[in-house]
Amino acid sequence: MSATTNTVADRVMRRGIRINRRGFVFYYLKILHPPRPRIVVSQKIDKRATVRNRLRRQIREIIRRAEPKNRAIAIVTRKEILEISFTEIKRTLTEILTRI
Numbered sequence: 001m002s003a004t005t006n007t008v009a010d011r012v013m014r015r016g017i018r019i020n021r022r023g024f025v026f027y028y029l030k031i032l033h034p035p036r037p038r039i040v041v042s043q044k045i046d047k048r049a050t051v052r053n054r055l056r057r058q059i060r061e062i063i064r065r066a067e068p069k070n071r072a073i074a075i076v077t078r079k080e081i082l083e084i085s086f087t088e089i090k091r092t093l094t095e096i097l098t099r100i
Helices: 008-015 049-066 079-083 086-099
Strands: 017-021 024-030 038-040 071-077
Touching: 008 024, 008 038, 008 071, 017 086, 024 086, 038 049, 049 071, 049 086
Parallel strands: 038 071
Antiparallel strands: 017 024, 024 071
16 A cells, blocks of 8 residues: 555545535544644635635634544535635534534
């Protein structure tokens, strides 16, 4: 098995529980010592790195404030996330994080 397929983040995306929402797909897996959240914002979302980095920072801050316990998290964004306001993203992610 190669090193890239054996990472915890890859296991979360392959074996974790998947939650589809408008603008992103949320994956999580219960783990004793989870790594930092994996946030995927591809160039298909926007060609400008500043836009992609802003989305990553916003999502990372929402997750940090929610303080999920013993969960490895991966979020894959979709193009529709640019049409959603920050408050809507925050509300949706907070709802998911409190439910898991």
